[in-house]
Amino acid sequence: NAGVTQTPKFRILKIGQSMTLQCTQDMNHNYMYWYRQDPGMGLKLIYYSVGAGITDKGEVPNGYNVSRSTTEDFPLRLELAAPSQTSVYFCASRGQGAVNYGYTFGSGTRLTVV
Amino acid sequence: KQEVTQIPAALSVPEGENLVLNCSFTDSAIYNLQWFRQDPGKGLTSLLLIQSSQREQTSGRLNASLDKSSGRSTLYIAASQPGDSATYLCAVPMDSSYKLIFGSGTRLLVRP
Numbered sequence: 001n002a003g004v005t006q007t008p009k010f011r012i013l014k015i016g017q018s019m020t021l022q023c024t025q026d027m028n029h030n031y032m033y034w035y036r037q038d039p040g041m042g043l044k045l046i047y048y049s050v051g052a053g054i055t056d057k058g059e060v061p062n063g064y065n066v067s068r069s070t071t072e073d074f075p076l077r078l079e080l081a082a083p084s085q086t087s088v089y090f091c092a093s094r095g096q097g098a099v100n101y102g103y104t105f106g107s108g109t110r111l112t113v114v
Numbered sequence: 115k116q117e118v119t120q121i122p123a124a125l126s127v128p129e130g131e132n133l134v135l136n137c138s139f140t141d142s143a144i145y146n147l148q149w150f151r152q153d154p155g156k157g158l159t160s161l162l163l164i165q166s167s168q169r170e171q172t173s174g175r176l177n178a179s180l181d182k183s184s185g186r187s188t189l190y191i192a193a194s195q196p197g198d199s200a201t202y203l204c205a206v207p208m209d210s211s212y213k214l215i216f217g218s219g220t221r222l223l224v225r226p
Contacts (some may be wrong), residue, residue, distance in 0.1 A: 042216030093214055107157040
């Protein structure tokens with residue numbers, strides 16, 4: 001199925017542990033984004049990429065890292081998990097061109113840090 | 115700095131009602147505005163995208179309008195159904211890289 005695939009769907013981490021949230025899209029979109037959503041809030045941008053090999057910080061990048069070695073994949077790395085990183089994480093992609101401005105979102109990864 | 119606000123935060127209506135969700139933004143220099151639907155525990159589904167040059171977009175029972183000069187958009191849902199129950203989010207791109215700034219959403223409950 002075409003779209004954005006995120007794994008895992010759920011994860012519990014202990015404080016100080018590390019993990020990588022995986023994101024893959026098969027639509028050949030250049031733009032990819034990572035957002036986090038805290039309860040009752042809108043989404044905030046963590047990192048984004050405008051193409052393979054190019055990444056940049058968003059609004060809340062502290063405690064995270066990303067890489068973009070291929071067009072398809074955009075993993076998000078948490079190095080030292082903290083309770084403040086408990087959230088739902090969404091990956092999204094967007095194509096180029098006038099008809100492709102809309103976003104496609106993955107189903108999210110629910111992360112709890114204890 | 116662009117800020118996006120959605121009012122009301124929650125709305126409960128009986129089935130069959132027509133309803134309006136509101137979205138306001140502080141900087142009128144936007145590329146477009148997008149409305150999303152989010153079901154509990156799920157990701158976001160794009161409903162409508164209005165380009166800055168457009169006044170409205172329609173998809174089935176949904177109609178979104180955009181008034182850049184006043185910094186407002188509305189999502190009109192006609193003949194609401196229980197299946198419309200979800201959280202509705204609006205978002206505008208921050209710049210040409212289309213990083214989105216989201217409102218905090220309106221949680222809609224349509225009662226049978």
